[in-house]
Amino acid sequence: MTTIKDVANLAGVSVATVSRVINERGYVHADTRKKVEEAVKQLNFSPNEVARSLYKRKSKLIGLLLPDIANPYFPQLARGVEDRMQEQEFRLIFGNSDEDEQKEKDYIQTFIQNNVVGVISSTNYPHSSIYENLKIPVVFLDRTPLDSPSVFADGREGGRLAAREIIKRGSRRITVMQGPAHIKPAQDRFEGAIESIRQAGLDYRVIQTTSFSFNDVGLWADELFSKYGDTDGVIASNDIAAMAVLHEALRIGKKVPEDMQIIGFDDIPMSSLLSPGLSTIRQPAYEMGREAAGLLIKLVEQAPIENKHIQLPVSFIERGTTRKVNSDG
Amino acid sequence: MTTIKDVANLAGVSVATVSRVINERGYVHADTRKKVEEAVKQLNFSPNEVARSLYKRKSKLIGLLLPDIANPYFPQLARGVEDRMQEQEFRLIFGNSDEDEQKEKDYIQTFIQNNVVGVISSTNYPHSSIYENLKIPVVFLDRTPLDSPSVFADGREGGRLAAREIIKRGSRRITVMQGPAHIKPAQDRFEGAIESIRQAGLDYRVIQTTSFSFNDVGLWADELFSKYGDTDGVIASNDIAAMAVLHEALRIGKKVPEDMQIIGFDDIPMSSLLSPGLSTIRQPAYEMGREAAGLLIKLVEQAPIENKHIQLPVSFIERGTTRKVNSDG
DNA sequence: TTGTAAGCGTTATCAG
DNA sequence: CTGATAACGCTTACAA
Numbered sequence: 188m189t190t191i192k193d194v195a196n197l198a199g200v201s202v203a204t205v206s207r208v209i210n211e212r213g214y215v216h217a218d219t220r221k222k223v224e225e226a227v228k229q230l231n232f233s234p235n236e237v238a239r240s241l242y243k244r245k246s247k248l249i250g251l252l253l254p255d256i257a258n259p260y261f262p263q264l265a266r267g268v269e270d271r272m273q274e275q276e277f278r279l280i281f282g283n284s285d286e287d288e289q290k291e292k293d294y295i296q297t298f299i300q301n302n303v304v305g306v307i308s309s310t311n312y313p314h315s316s317i318y319e320n321l322k323i324p325v326v327f328l329d330r331t332p333l334d335s336p337s338v339f340a341d342g343r344e345g346g347r348l349a350a351r352e353i354i355k356r357g358s359r360r361i362t363v364m365q366g367p368a369h370i371k372p373a374q375d376r377f378e379g380a381i382e383s384i385r386q387a388g389l390d391y392r393v394i395q396t397t398s399f400s401f402n403d404v405g406l407w408a409d410e411l412f413s414k415y416g417d418t419d420g421v422i423a424s425n426d427i428a429a430m431a432v433l434h435e436a437l438r439i440g441k442k443v444p445e446d447m448q449i450i451g452f453d454d455i456p457m458s459s460l461l462s463p464g465l466s467t468i469r470q471p472a473y474e475m476g477r478e479a480a481g482l483l484i485k486l487v488e489q490a491p492i493e494n495k496h497i498q499l500p501v502s503f504i505e506r507g508t509t510r511k512v513n514s515d516g
Numbered sequence: 517m518t519t520i521k522d523v524a525n526l527a528g529v530s531v532a533t534v535s536r537v538i539n540e541r542g543y544v545h546a547d548t549r550k551k552v553e554e555a556v557k558q559l560n561f562s563p564n565e566v567a568r569s570l571y572k573r574k575s576k577l578i579g580l581l582l583p584d585i586a587n588p589y590f591p592q593l594a595r596g597v598e599d600r601m602q603e604q605e606f607r608l609i610f611g612n613s614d615e616d617e618q619k620e621k622d623y624i625q626t627f628i629q630n631n632v633v634g635v636i637s638s639t640n641y642p643h644s645s646i647y648e649n650l651k652i653p654v655v656f657l658d659r660t661p662l663d664s665p666s667v668f669a670d671g672r673e674g675g676r677l678a679a680r681e682i683i684k685r686g687s688r689r690i691t692v693m694q695g696p697a698h699i700k701p702a703q704d705r706f707e708g709a710i711e712s713i714r715q716a717g718l719d720y721r722v723i724q725t726t727s728f729s730f731n732d733v734g735l736w737a738d739e740l741f742s743k744y745g746d747t748d749g750v751i752a753s754n755d756i757a758a759m760a761v762l763h764e765a766l767r768i769g770k771k772v773p774e775d776m777q778i779i780g781f782d783d784i785p786m787s788s789l790l791s792p793g794l795s796t797i798r799q800p801a802y803e804m805g806r807e808a809a810g811l812l813i814k815l816v817e818q819a820p821i822e823n824k825h826i827q828l829p830v831s832f833i834e835r836g837t838t839r840k841v842n843s844d845g
Numbered sequence: 846t847t848g849t850a851a852g853c854g855t856t857a858t859c860a861g
Numbered sequence: 862c863t864g865a866t867a868a869c870g871c872t873t874a875c876a877a
Contacts, residue, residue: 283599548846
């Protein structure tokens, strides 16, 4: 490994001078600068970030904590975060928490041990002591503790929107899938949906689910059809659940959207490739990731912040699992 | 931040002794150990990994370089890597390369600057100078330079398998989607498929594609149907492409699998949730990630290695886009 | 069994 | 404008 010392020797200057030129700090004569730059190039030198980090007590590293990257909603988030961080030369230490508080704790712990300058976390425990005592900025994704910076979509409004649209299109015996109880955004969606359904004076049924995993999602679809076979509209807790419902509906010979409409949540990329295409409430995951990264960067750099809560809009994406709306609305 | 010095002071010993107990190295009297352990607990001390890394010239970090985490095949890989690394207390610095050599170079560069002890890379440029000059172990994913450790599935065999199965099930006018030219595994699949089709004495058509992106994939599906509308079997370059073909086939009123069979590649999790379910050649992505991580750990720890090339089996997953096979095979 | 001190590669202070 | 040097927090000879 070539160090600043090697460069200094080759250029015939002190390490201090080399440091000055690579950091563009302080005065250094044009000639000396050139000598140093040549030495740097010749030795293909690049500074050891670890040594820097030790001295400055801060790195160019950011911690990213997600429940499960294998869950299709998160890769887009991650990509958004990464792209934005990349622009500012920050790197990501990444971990899956599986919504387990202990795992989160462990990760945050090692983040700190590695001098990360900030963390982005999609957690169910934003009020955990883990975060309270953190001396570096945290941006929460999809969670909105009042006092902490966060980026989120309006889940409640998403739920309302889903209900309104499915009702507008004629569903009357609606089943709402209530996502895992410990996942706040899932509950928000659920409550929003219930709210709108009630407002319309309709009744509804609920299927309770306990995870977003591919393995389980078929079970709930089954449960839905065996319990509420006469349902003519399903508001799913996310697109994966919606896919499972669609799959099962088609399997048992229901026509979608004629016999049953389905609305998902998230608008994961493959939703448009289903047949029929999945109507869904879109959350702009990639953008959310970018925004979270941008916000964190500002926090880290102590730049002025207009608003520490960034809410991104949800929107209804009309595809094939809902009927065309009547012109009279 | 509490340091080893604080602990030493509180325990009334030297930093060396503290170091000994937290690293369980060298002799330390039971009584002293207890004092130190209490101080550690009381101060909630955990060692600064950056300082460690600087001294030892190696961290507990490994670099993971993937083309694009937003592409559904990779999250599973990533998850496999992460889970395995986690077990050994390694952390991941993660980057998306977009199959761009320069981006890769930049990432590898910063990996090194951060003292990572190894890297896992899914790259199209395994022979690039980037990797040749690396002094830390690299495990390639999905690429198999002869001399370097790698984990991969047998793409060629996968291609053969796809062709055999689709032919066995009666397709005669087969169209093969040839993935992006610069992506080796895609070409392997393609060649394997061609090989088996030729062997069967059949003709075939080719649709050339240039990316695996969600945005483009619909275009090739369109192209396929407009150019080769009489095709009765499609071997797609991956599941996303297959989904697009299925989608388009259904849209224009073709019956799948009756009029046209489709076989994908990868077996991404949502493949089973399509309607009909997507028949595909499975690559065990999660396992590949785990294996790569396991292999890298051995390399890093200089443990003996049986085989530096780990090939995982591909298999045909029969679902609804292929017909049931005749009992006579 | 324990402590002292050098060293890991940088940056920043301070003197020249 | 440049160079010595202390310091960042830790590990490890080496000495005691």
